[in-house]
Every structure is written in C-alpha cells, then in structure tokens.
Amino acid sequence: MIKWIKGLFKRDPPPVENKTLLWGIIDGPYSREDFPPDALIGEGIQDNWNWMVVAKLEVDGEIGLGNLWYPTLDEAYEVVNHFKSSIEPMELDCNENV
Numbered sequence: 001m002i003k004w005i006k007g008l009f010k011r012d013p014p015p016v017e018n019k020t021l022l023w024g025i026i027d028g029p030y031s032r033e034d035f036p037p038d039a040l041i042g043e044g045i046q047d048n049w050n051w052m053v054v055a056k057l058e059v060d061g062e063i064g065l066g067n068l069w070y071p072t073l074d075e076a077y078e079v080v081n082h083f084k085s086s087i088e089p090m091e092l093d094c095n096e097n098v
Helices: 002-010 073-085
Strands: 020-031 051-059 062-070 090-092
Touching: 020 062, 020 073, 051 073, 062 073
Parallel strands: none
Antiparallel strands: 020 051, 020 090, 051 062
16 A cells, blocks of 8 residues: 555656636736837837737746737727636637737
C-alpha cells in the first residue's frame, strides 16, 4: 500500500495548456475618440477597432491587466455583460482580432 501511495507522488503533473483567459472587466468600454489623436499612433491599434475595455487576463498562467479592442460597442458590451451575470472566465482565441 505504501509503494502505491509513493507512486502517486512520483507522477508528473498533467501538462498545462497555454490559454488566454479573461477573468473580468476592470473598466470601460472606452471609445477610440476618448483618447487624444496621437495617443494610439504606433500602438498597433487597427483603424476598425473602435471600443476598448480594460480587462483582467491570464496569459500562460500569469495574471495581469490588458486592453482589449472591439470593432463595435455591442461586441464590447457583450463581454462586459457576461461578467455582470457570471464569474466564469472566457477563453480568448488569440488568433481573433480582439
């Protein structure tokens, strides 16, 4: 029995998937027009991204804040409203333009 218990502790932990999780919205949405004209130049913000939210993100196990941009106010509020009724994180597809 003791060998069996020791064997449990020798196993490697399961591999952790590299995910980007959205845990909540801190602030926003903000319109592109809320920023000074020169503030977004050189930041890599595409012209059709018009609304930003400040979000609590987990990237590869590290927690921090980040800005997420959306083309429409409806899309930004869809994310905001998710966290008004749920504490479940949203998994982000990093290949999408958000």
